Amino acid sequence: MPAPGVERYRSSRDGLMRGYGVYVLKRFAQFLLVVFVGISLTFFITHLTPIDPVAQMIAGITAFGQSDPESVAMMREALSELYGTDDPLIEQYVTYWTRIFSGDFGPSLSAFPTPVTTLIGRALPWTVGLLMTCTLIAWGLGNVMGGLAGYFRNSRALKLFGVVAMGFHPIPYYIIALVLLIVFGFLWPILPTSGGAGTNIPQGFTAEFIGSVLRHSILPAVAIVLVGIGGWFMGMRALVSNVVTEDYVVYAELGGVERKRILSFYVLRNALVPQVTGLAMSLGAIFNGAIIVEYVFAYPGLGRLLISAVYAGDYGLVLGVTTISVIAVSAAVFLIDILYPVFDPRVQLT
Amino acid sequence: MLKIVRDLFRYNREFAVGAILATLVLAMAVLSAFSPYAPNQIYVVPPDAPPSWAYPFGTSSRGQDVFWQLTFALRNTLLFGFAVAILSRILSLVIGLVAGYRGGMTDRILMSINDTFIVIPLFPLLVLFYFVMRDGMNWVLLALVIACLGWAYDARLIRSVMMSLKTREFTRTSVFSGMRMHEIVVQEHLPYVLPIVFSTTLNNINWSIGLEVTLSVLGFTDINTPTVGTMIFWANQHSAMVAGIWWWLAFPTAFITLTFIALFLLAVSMNEYIDPRSRLARMGQGAG
Numbered sequence: 001m002p003a004p005g006v007e008r009y010r011s012s013r014d015g016l017m018r019g020y021g022v023y024v025l026k027r028f029a030q031f032l033l034v035v036f037v038g039i040s041l042t043f044f045i046t047h048l049t050p051i052d053p054v055a056q057m058i059a060g061i062t063a064f065g066q067s068d069p070e071s072v073a074m075m076r077e078a079l080s081e082l083y084g085t086d087d088p089l090i091e092q093y094v095t096y097w098t099r100i101f102s103g104d105f106g107p108s109l110s111a112f113p114t115p116v117t118t119l120i121g122r123a124l125p126w127t128v129g130l131l132m133t134c135t136l137i138a139w140g141l142g143n144v145m146g147g148l149a150g151y152f153r154n155s156r157a158l159k160l161f162g163v164v165a166m167g168f169h170p171i172p173y174y175i176i177a178l179v180l181l182i183v184f185g186f187l188w189p190i191l192p193t194s195g196g197a198g199t200n201i202p203q204g205f206t207a208e209f210i211g212s213v214l215r216h217s218i219l220p221a222v223a224i225v226l227v228g229i230g231g232w233f234m235g236m237r238a239l240v241s242n243v244v245t246e247d248y249v250v251y252a253e254l255g256g257v258e259r260k261r262i263l264s265f266y267v268l269r270n271a272l273v274p275q276v277t278g279l280a281m282s283l284g285a286i287f288n289g290a291i292i293v294e295y296v297f298a299y300p301g302l303g304r305l306l307i308s309a310v311y312a313g314d315y316g317l318v319l320g321v322t323t324i325s326v327i328a329v330s331a332a333v334f335l336i337d338i339l340y341p342v343f344d345p346r347v348q349l350t
Numbered sequence: 351m352l353k354i355v356r357d358l359f360r361y362n363r364e365f366a367v368g369a370i371l372a373t374l375v376l377a378m379a380v381l382s383a384f385s386p387y388a389p390n391q392i393y394v395v396p397p398d399a400p401p402s403w404a405y406p407f408g409t410s411s412r413g414q415d416v417f418w419q420l421t422f423a424l425r426n427t428l429l430f431g432f433a434v435a436i437l438s439r440i441l442s443l444v445i446g447l448v449a450g451y452r453g454g455m456t457d458r459i460l461m462s463i464n465d466t467f468i469v470i471p472l473f474p475l476l477v478l479f480y481f482v483m484r485d486g487m488n489w490v491l492l493a494l495v496i497a498c499l500g501w502a503y504d505a506r507l508i509r510s511v512m513m514s515l516k517t518r519e520f521t522r523t524s525v526f527s528g529m530r531m532h533e534i535v536v537q538e539h540l541p542y543v544l545p546i547v548f549s550t551t552l553n554n555i556n557w558s559i560g561l562e563v564t565l566s567v568l569g570f571t572d573i574n575t576p577t578v579g580t581m582i583f584w585a586n587q588h589s590a591m592v593a594g595i596w597w598w599l600a601f602p603t604a605f606i607t608l609t610f611i612a613l614f615l616l617a618v619s620m621n622e623y624i625d626p627r628s629r630l631a632r633m634g635q636g637a638g
Contacts, residue, residue, distance in 0.1 A: 033462055038470045045479050170614030171607050172560035174567055178582075178603065182591060234618070281468050281503070288473035292564055306474060307568060310481050318481050322474040329471045 024338050031334040038326030042319060043096050047089065071113070078106040078316070105320035110312035116320040119305060124324070126196055127301035130217055131290045134224035139279055141225070142232025147268045149233070150240025162233060169230025173289035177223040177296035184219060192216045194298035220297045224290055235278060239271035273344040280336040287329050358619060365623075368615030375609045379428050382421035387414070389422040389576045401597050408597035411588040416601055422576045424605060430493055430562050430577065431555035437497035438554055439547060442505035447535050447543070449505070450512025461509070467502035475499070476561065480570040488572045492565070496558050504550040511546055515539050549620035556613045563606060578606040 099105070105116035142165070149158040168176065185193040197203070197212040243249065244267060252262050291303030298304060302321055309317035358365040387394050393413030401408040407416035449460040479495060480487050512535075515521065524534045559578075565571050566579030573580050581602040585591075590598040 030462060030465060034466045034469045037463075037466045038475075041470070041475055042478060045475065046482055166614075166618075167611060170556055170610040172564055172610070174564045175603055175607060175610075178599075182599075186591060284469050284471040287471045288561075291473055295568070306477060310477060310568075310570070315481070318478055322478045325471050325474045330469050333469050 020341060023341065027334055027337040031330050034330040035327055038330065039100060039323060042322050043093060046319065047092060100323060106316045108317045109314040110309060110317065116316045119317060120302070120320055120324050123300060123302050123305045126299060127290060127294065127303065130220060130299065130301060131287065134221050135228065135286055138225045138228030139232050142229040143236045143272065143275055146233040146236025147240050147263070147271065150237040151244060151263050151267060153241065162237065165230040165233045168226045171227065173223060173227055173292045174296065176226055177293045180219050180223055181296055191219055193219060196300040220293045220299050223293045227289060228286060232275065235275060236271060239274060240267055243267050243271050276336065276340055276343045280333045283333050284329050287325065358623060362619045362622065364615040365619035368612050368619060371608050371612035372616060375424060375605065375612060378421050378605065379425040382425040385418040385421060387418055390574060398595055407601045410585070410598045411590065411593070411595060412584060416598055419576055419581060420601055420605060423578045423581045423602060424609070426575060427559055427562065427577045427606070430489065431559040433493040434497045434500065434558035435551045435554040437493065438501040439551055441497070441501035442508060443547060445501065446505040446508025447512050447539065450509040451516055451531065451535055453513070461506070464502045464505050467499065472499050476565060477570060480565065489575050492562065492571055496561055500554060500558060504554065507546060507550060508543055511543055512539060515542055545620070545624045549617050549624065552613045552617035552620065556610055559609065578602045
């Protein structure tokens with residue numbers, strides 16, 4: 001017969017697992033709410049504004065050339081169907097959702113007759129790859145440096161790092177990207193400033209192709225990391241300098257626990273928790289930035305697709321990218337949310 | 351008040367640098383009132399002249415004096431930031447205070463909506479909005495839309511402050527003395543919340559200016575209103591960098607960067623000022 005302590009441990013563990021299930025369900029509900037509100041916003045933007053999307057679209061076609069009458073007719077039909085402009089608003093809203101559920105945004109105008117979903121599918125991996133890498137680098141580096149700066153308050157090198165990181169932080173992505181483009185495109189052209197990979201290299205898992213992808217991603221990545229790092233740095237420095245005054249840290253120091261151990265297990269671990277929440281909360285903003293950076297460096301991701309779709313007057317594509325962006329970002333936030341208990345074991349009980 | 355500013359200047363390097371930069375930028379914006387040219391006039395000076403005594407920041411390919419154009423641009427950009435900040439402050443204050451004070455179901459519903467707005471990527475939505483509005487897009491409309499989308503982050507902050515205020519003794523005293531909810535919140539709690547609102551205002555201005563610059567650089571706003579973003583837009587349209595007219599891009603970029611750093615440093619120093627723990631640490635450092 002197990003000791004009563006073990007019994008209690010087991011039942012509390014079952015409670016934890018159930019608590020975690022409830023937690024995940026709650027976060028999932030929040031995820032659905034975000035998608036619902038986001039998609040509804042796109043609907044209201046496109047339907048409640050006084051401008052008729054179909055007429056706008058057709059005007060776009062004639063303004064930007066490409067006025068092959070057959071494709072215009074097809075577009076008009078697809079659009080009228082998509083927007084159902086004659087139906088009552090509530091009916092349009094339902095149709096809109098069915099369209100979105102079936103992932104059907106019609107053919108793209110600027111790359112007629114490729115479906116919008118194909119174009120997005122092609123662009124999405126680029127954005128996800130770039131964004132994920134950069135966010136992890138910026139978040140990781142910012143937290144480590146910020147943690148060190150909060151712990152070793154008198155280090156001159158860390159202070160200098162902080163000043164530089166904070167200097168870059170408030171500048172919008174576009175400006176940083178533009179300056180990088182000018183420096184490395186005109187003044188000192190050593191890095192590729194446009195595209196996702198060399199155009200003459202066949203795609204595939206070859207060293208040459210991967211190398212080219214990496215080289216092309218340096219400038220966009222640097223822009224995103226430069227802007228991102230300062231916020232994490234400052235947040236972590238403030239958190240750590242509060243944690244180090246806690247009794248348990250003082251106690252550990254008095255007890256002769258190694259400083260390295262105190263820093264990584266006692267201080268950083270605890271200070272990291274709010275930073276994970278922060279990451280989930282700022283993912284949308286980071287995504288906004290990545291879109292711009294992609295455009296500046298003609299990186300073949302969602303951002304460039306979105307902006308060139310606007311210039312080409314491609315309604316379905318703009319709508320498709322917006323919708324996918326909302327879904328993708330909220331899915332990423334949901335993922336971080338359900339991983340959150342790994343960082344903070346206290347959370348799942350509520 | 352003056353004493354606070356003086357102390358901040360002395361003990362807080364971020365505040366000192368931020369205040370100096372902000373004054374510089376504001377001075378530029380104020381100078382727009384003395385401009386010899388109207389903001390939309392083009393071809394009033396010889397085009398493409400490099401910086402000289404006559405044209406300190408050079409002239410653009412559109413025949414505008416970059417210096418005077420920049421004063422208008424900074425004025426409009428700052429006004430835009432203030433407009434968005436004030437509008438969205440109202441939303442975030444109301445929602446944050448109500449959610450924090452009421453708690454329970456109201457809080458849960460409001461915060462679900464709040465978190466939704468935090469997560470949604472706004473930029474694609476704004477692009478979509480421009481795409482639908484096209485020529486109907488203008489400065490006021492954009493400010494309104496950005497304000498309606500940009501309150502969430504700060505509402506959460508205000509709520510958390512409110513929640514801790516609610517548990518303080520004086521709240522209970524006010525309730526027992528028969529004050530109603532809006533009286534308690536406005537008279538008793540608002541004074542504590544306002545400093546935080548002020549610091550979030552600075553951050554919000556930064557954020558909205560950033561969005562405005564980005565949208566107008568791409569040409570997704572009313573491109574005939576001079577803002578820092580539209581200046582860069584026109585410079586790009588005329589391929590200023592390739593043509594070697596660097597001053598057309600460099601000065602707007604430099605000044606907008608200064609604006610961002612100034613506002614950011616001011617917000618950081620405000621935050622520190624509000625948090626007494628870090629203030630004490632800093633004063634101790636300054637003395638020792």
